[in-house]
Amino acid sequence: MLKKHANDEDFVTCLKCDQEFTDPHELTQHKKLHHAMNNTNNNFNTPRVQLSCSLCTYKTFSQDILDDHMDSQHR
Template sequence: MNNNNNPNHNFNIPRVQLSCSLCTYKTFSQDILDDHMDSQHR
């Protein structure tokens, strides 16, 4: 997964708590996070 061209992500946050403007209120398991990021933020 490549987030390098998305300036909205803070790489200091653990990936399980990675958040964005649409999902700051959620935490994700690794698989759910990958699916969410792939579908919503690429």
């Protein structure tokens, strides 16, 4: 559910949109607010596919974010 950076400060990352947080509680609040996380419809345990940019080493779990990356970095 969480991925962490391997640097001095630990971050937790939203797997839906790649936004990073220093506090796991903030991530939970973010998911409730922005991704409609609730007890009856929780799809956060669904296996996710990591997507890669075909032109550089960028990776994400969101097609929308990959599209934004392509627009901003390679066009």
